[in-house]
Amino acid sequence: MNIFEKVKEVEEYIINCRRDLHQIPEIGLDLPQTSTYVASQLKDMGIGIKEGVGVSGVVGLIKGKQDGKTIALRADMDGLAIKEETGLPFASTNGNMHACGHDGHTAILLGVAKVLSENKDKIKGNVKLIFQPAEEGPGGAKPMIEEGALENPKVDAILGLHIGSLIEGEKHGLVMVSYGNMMACLDSFRVKLVGKGCHGAYPETGVDPITMAGYFLTNLQTIVSREISPTDPSVVTVGKILGGTAYNIIPGSVEIEGTVRAVDQNVREKIAKRIENIARGISETMRGSYEFDYTFGYPPLVNDENFTKAFVESAKHIIPKEDIMVMKKPVMGGEDMAYFLREVPGTFFFLNNPKAIDGKFYPHHNSKFDINEAMLSRGAALIIQAALDYLG
Ligand SMILES: [Zn+2]
Ligand SMILES: [Zn+2]
Known part of the structure; x- marks a missing residue:
């Protein structure tokens, strides 16, 4: 299938989801509005789901036409206790804010789910969709694992991303990967x-x-x-x-x-x-x-070398190779994707897409932080290509 075309078809859907989610940021483990939104989108796609995994995590399963391996795709859904000051028409007014781009992660994974659920006949194996709460604390990955998110069917590999501008000054649209230790405890x-x-x-x-x-x-x-x-x-x-x-x-x-x-x-x-x-x-x-x-x-976030190498090969089908950078050094920030990567091999990657507000770029967790929505489809395409290549 032509992944570019398929992703183009859902680009507007992804951006709409991002804007919907942006208006209802919730914090911590309990995300009633957000998880209900995600669950209803997945139900509309005909995807079987489990709700309330790790308080308000949502797990979806897309079964391919043929049996095979299972890859999990993970997005975090939580926001921060920050009063938004971006002035965007879809800015949050509930006192919380998606100031880390997790609205974008969730929207990307919904777009991925839409493409893959409409193309089940081209999938060998299963795709598990993991939407987790509380990445910003106290941590949603661990309780989701404890409640079986990586079982039934057993997950063989996992992939996730972080958008925004976690490494300042890097080129727009750049994909940053690491073959091992990537983030700190x-x-x-x-x-x-x-x-x-x-x-x-x-x-x-x-x-x-x-x-x-x-x-x-x-x-x-x-x-x-x-x-x-x-x-x-x-x-x-x-x-x-x-x-x-x-x-x-x-x-x-x-x-x-x-x-x-x-x-x-x-x-x-x-x-x-x-x-x-x-x-x-x-x-x-x-x-x-x-x-x-x-x-x-x-824990420290450690990528699997072989899976990451395969991810980079898949990414080269989607973006020019100049847009892929191997990180020379780890970053000292933490991420609870690390818990998933401790259980199964996989990769966490950065996609650089900051957006200026009033001509100025603001960092993550700032009341004027914003992301460039035009890059969300790139994130979705990278994930779909890597998932399909992995399943073979
Ligand atoms: Zn954050
Ligand atoms: Zn984050």
Whole structure:
């Protein structure tokens, strides 16, 4: 089949879906309006669906004419708690905003579903459509996997994309791929350094957690600089520190919160362990104690090399090869597509399509963020070509 022609036929449909979804952004795991919209579109196409997978995820299944492998295609559906200021005629007015382009992902996958469901006779195997909530937190992929999204039939490979401008300054329409580690984990930690409060003029009567915090922060920064190889990207950031009430009081404790990013699972586990070791060491040395919580959030996102190579070959049928870029470095942002890619081989790719508002480009999660709708059909064509090639 001529994928260009088929996608051209649904281009208007994709853009309309995007605009409909853009007006009803919802956040988190519960997306009643959005998931109902998606479900009703799929039902209209005659696609069998399961709703309420991982609270409000929707799973559709397109069975081909012949038996074969199963490929899953994934889109995230959630928005952000941002008041939109784009001034677009279809701007959101409900207080939330699709400021990360997930409305575009969902619309692209609906367009893909429309083309594939109308061409079932050309499909060998199955296409599973996974529409997930809560990518922006607390994470929708994990609960969907736990509720069987990758089973019945068992998924053999998975493909997903992110649109917008996650890597600034790259060419419009550019497809960015990575053959391995592509995005970092997204972890958080909390350390409470406990001392003994007292008068600021009589430090010998207490145990000072502020001084403890000073040593802790200094030591913390030696994890990345002295204990991790410079060729393994990792970040330890303290974003919050709370302690004390007045200039002449030594407080009872100091609380510190931060985030850890790493693209390698072993590095990630090492950092988590070392943060606690340092908290224990410093607090013991300085006569105090500590509390430690570490939350392993989204894992590092790792693409499958062979699947990605095949994806690039498929992409060359759709776009000029100058429009495909192999990323030289991973990005330190996180993505819960990583959970799917931990279960089955596949690829997550970026499609660059930012759009200016009043002559200026705004980043993701900004109240004036926008995407170029003319590129949505490119995303759909890339996914259809790769899915059909994979199924063979
Ligand atoms: Zn986002
Ligand atoms: Zn996003």
